[in-house]
Amino acid sequence: MPAARPAEIVREYGPYPGAPQIHGVSHDGRTVWAASALGLLSIDPPSGELVRTIPCAADAGTAFDGHHLYQIAEARIDKIDPASGRVVSSIPAPGQGSDSGLTWAEGSLWVGQYRDRKILQIDPDTGEVRRTIESNRFVTGVTWVDGELWHGTWEGDESELRRVDPNDGAVIERLSMPANVGVSGLESDGADLFYCGGAGSGKVRAVRRPTRT
Numbered sequence: 001m002p003a004a005r006p007a008e009i010v011r012e013y014g015p016y017p018g019a020p021q022i023h024g025v026s027h028d029g030r031t032v033w034a035a036s037a038l039g040l041l042s043i044d045p046p047s048g049e050l051v052r053t054i055p056c057a058a059d060a061g062t063a064f065d066g067h068h069l070y071q072i073a074e075a076r077i078d079k080i081d082p083a084s085g086r087v088v089s090s091i092p093a094p095g096q097g098s099d100s101g102l103t104w105a106e107g108s109l110w111v112g113q114y115r116d117r118k119i120l121q122i123d124p125d126t127g128e129v130r131r132t133i134e135s136n137r138f139v140t141g142v143t144w145v146d147g148e149l150w151h152g153t154w155e156g157d158e159s160e161l162r163r164v165d166p167n168d169g170a171v172i173e174r175l176s177m178p179a180n181v182g183v184s185g186l187e188s189d190g191a192d193l194f195y196c197g198g199a200g201s202g203k204v205r206a207v208r209r210p211t212r213t
Contacts (some may be wrong), residue, residue: 016038117119140153160183
């Protein structure tokens with residue numbers, strides 16, 4: 001197991017009125033989306049301003065495939081048109097209500113299973129499980145960036161971002177969050193930042209992605 005390095009938190013957003021908890025997070029290339037009791041919050045990264053809200057059920061992970069948002073809502077995953085806010089279709093969530101993180105990569109949805117300590121690759125149209133990756137920690141958020149699979153962990157007052165081998169789940173790299181700072185959702189901006197949901201803090205935190213030499 002590699003030693004953990006401190007995560008570099010470069011910015012915090014929120015909390016926002018009426019949204020005391022942040023669940024899943026995503027990024028559409030311009031704005032950050034955060035799941036909350038109000039629905040999906042659209043946040044402008046440079047200013048932290050709340051741009052708009054899509055009212056919907058949003059109690060866990062969030063993803064974006066380039067055209068649509070996907071949102072875990074209890075035992076289902078809703079596909080949402082971000083322009084209208086309309087749910088265009090739904091599929092069963094593999095954990096039937098125990099799912100956590102969500103991201104889009106390689107034509108699939110990737111779903112974190114919190115207490116089962118797994119990441120599942122599923123068909124976005126049917127929900128069929130294509131692949132299972134085991135973890136040795138509770139899994140919160142999930143994201144892919146430049147071929148790297150990262151997920152959030154949170155047990156007790158300890159939370160980390162972990163890069164794992166997508167073949168066997170072996171831990172390659174660890175970034176430790178400060179004590180009592182949890183990660184409830186995770187997404188990359190496709191470049192040098194991760195966006196992390198902050199659960200009961202009501203915050204979204206931007207964390208520096210380690211540079212590659």
